[in-house]
Every structure is written in structure tokens, then in C-alpha cells.
Amino acid sequence: MTIKPAREGTGIVFVRTDQAGQEIPARIDNVVDCHFATTIGKGQCRVSTIEHIMAAFSGMGIDNARVEIDGPEVPALDGSAGAYVVLFRKAGLKVQDRARRYIEILEEVSFTNGDKKVTLSPAKDFFVDFTIDFDHPAIKAQRFRKKINRQTFEKSIASARTFGFLKEVDMLHKNGLALGASLDNAVVIGAECVLNSEGLRFRDEFVRHKVLDLIGDLYLLGAPLKARVKAVKSGHELHCNLMKFLAECPSAWRFSGSESGYCDRVTKWGYPVTAPGLGLAASF
Numbered sequence: 364m365t366i367k368p369a370r371e372g373t374g375i376v377f378v379r380t381d382q383a384g385q386e387i388p389a390r391i392d393n394v395v396d397c398h399f400a401t402t403i404g405k406g407q408c409r410v411s412t413i414e415h416i417m418a419a420f421s422g423m424g425i426d427n428a429r430v431e432i433d434g435p436e437v438p439a440l441d442g443s444a445g446a447y448v449v450l451f452r453k454a455g456l457k458v459q460d461r462a463r464r465y466i467e468i469l470e471e472v473s474f475t476n477g478d479k480k481v482t483l484s485p486a487k488d489f490f491v492d493f494t495i496d497f498d499h500p501a502i503k504a505q506r507f508r509k510k511i512n513r514q515t516f517e518k519s520i521a522s523a524r525t526f527g528f529l530k531e532v533d534m535l536h537k538n539g540l541a542l543g544a545s546l547d548n549a550v551v552i553g554a555e556c557v558l559n560s561e562g563l564r565f566r567d568e569f570v571r572h573k574v575l576d577l578i579g580d581l582y583l584l585g586a587p588l589k590a591r592v593k594a595v596k597s598g599h600e601l602h603c604n605l606m607k608f609l610a611e612c613p614s615a616w617r618f619s620g621s622e623s624g625y626c627d628r629v630t631k632w633g634y635p636v637t638a639p640g641l642g643l644a645a646s647f
């Protein structure tokens with residue numbers, strides 16, 4: 364996988380270099396599966412498990428990039444978005460010549476499935492409030508609430524790893540799935556406790572990873588969000604259903620080109636202009 368710069372207005376586009384260069388824009392209308400991971404596609408051509416790299420683009424404020432990939436799945440790396448942050452910082456980010464467009468939520472929108480729920484409500488910035496509740500002694504109930512910007516993403520969310528239960532990994536392996544899953548790219552939870560010898564990166568790493576997934580999924584709206592997002596036990600499927608629902612509620616949102624929030628961030632990075640962008644070629 365190679366990540367390359369892209370012009371203003373491109374958005375995030377995946378390119379299957381092994382499939383005649385088929386381009387798949389990372390947008391909700393191209394989502395073809397969201398059960399275990401988020402998969403986008405066009406025709407027979409797919410790219411799966413895009414949520415962690417999408418979270419890195421969102422969290423780092425990157426609007427435009429081409430992700431060239433010669434296979435159907437984004438590399439798992441260590442199960443988090445930490446490596447992307449390191450590589451994006453190394454490669455550098457470039458401010459581009461167009462004002463940034465945000466999605467502003469104008470009225471509350473919710474999507475519910477059983478005891479799972481995700482709600483978007485109006486806010487000046489991007490806030491996430493996520494609650495999980497697993498009937499397992501290693502996880503139990505966890506809640507994470509924070510305003511999300513580049514600083515909080517890098518410090519509190521990017522390195523939180525995906526997690527799975529050992530009994531589920533065994534079942535997936537029997538069905539030929541998740542064959543690459545190991546203690547190197549996930550937190551694996553046994554009957555009582557975490558099996559990784561190094562332990563957890565955060566006491567509440569599980570809910571932080573759910574926040575990472577949520578941020579990545581929501582970036583499929585095609586622009587950064589100004590909203591308060593309250594999620595309870597939600598996952599990729601609910602996030603995608605909410606975004607599709609939002610697309611059908613034109614009165615609930617609008618695009619806006621507000622500068623204030625972003626200018627604060629770019630000023631800290633020493634950039635003199637108002638729109639962000641990408642000037643990097645990071646390879647994996």
C-alpha cells in the first residue's frame with residue numbers, strides 16, 4: 364500500500380493497482396459491507412478494513428489522498444492507527460489552496476438497533492462520547508468522552524488496538540477468516556483476561572479503539588464533522604446505517620466552510636493559509 368498526495372477536492376480515494384487501477388472513493392455510497400469491518404467497492408472490485416486508515420486521515424486533518432493498494436484488504440499493521448500517524452508526520456502535510464468544507468449537523472439524528480444507538484447532535488466542534496458494556500471481566504463497562512482534534516487523536520486514540528475474543532478467533536479461523544489475526548495485530552482476550560504479554564496500552568483501550576473505528580467510519584461522509592456524537596455499543600453496521608439515514612435527511616445537515624476551528628489547528632503547525640492538505644508518499 365502506498366499513500367500519495369492528491370489535488371484539492373479529490374477526497375480520499377482507494378486505487379486497486381492490481382485491478383487496472385480501479386478507483387473507489389471512500390464515501391458512504393460506496394460501502395458494500397460493514398459487518399466485521401468496513402468495505403467499499405465498485406463492481407467486483409473491493410477494499411476492506413478501511414476504518415483505521417480512514418480514522419488516521421480524519422484525526423490528522425487530511426482531506427485529500429490516493430491510497431494505492433495491490434490487494435483487497437488494508438494491512439492490519441498493529442491493529443491501530445498509530446503507524447499512520449508516525450508516517451504522516453514523517454512525510455509531512457501540505458496546506459492546499461481551497462477552504463475546507465465541514466458537515467454541520469443542524470438537528471439531532473439517531474439510529475438505533477436493539478440496545479445499540481448512535482446519535483449526532485449540533486455542536487461547534489467534533490465531540491465523541493462512546494460507551495461499551497461487555498459481559499466480560501477484562502472489559503466490562505467503559506466510557507470515553509472527548510473533543511476530537513489532531514492533538515487528542517494522536518495522544519488518546521490513534522494507538523488503541525483492535526480487540527477480539529480468543530473463542531471467536533478460533534471460530535473465524537475454522538471458517539477461513541482472520542487468518543492473519545495474532546497477538547501482534549490485536550488485543551486478544553481469553554476466558555478471564557488479556558493474553559498479550561505486554562498488556563494494554565490504555566486502561567480503557569477497548570473503548571478508545573471503538574472511538575477510532577467510529578471516527579474512521581464517519582469520515583465516509585466525505586468531510587469532517589461538526590457534531591456531538593453519542594454512541595452506545597455501536598459498530599460499523601450502525602455507523603453506516605446512520606450515515607445513509609443522514610443522507611436522506613437534508614434538513615438535518617449542511618456543508619459549511621467555517622474557518623475558525625481549523626485555523627487554530629494549522630496555526631499551531633505554522634501554516635499560513637486556511638485549508639489543509641497532504642503532500643506525502645508513505646509506503647507500507
Ligand SMILES: [Zn+2]
Nearest residue numbers: 414525572576
Ligand atoms: Zn477497528
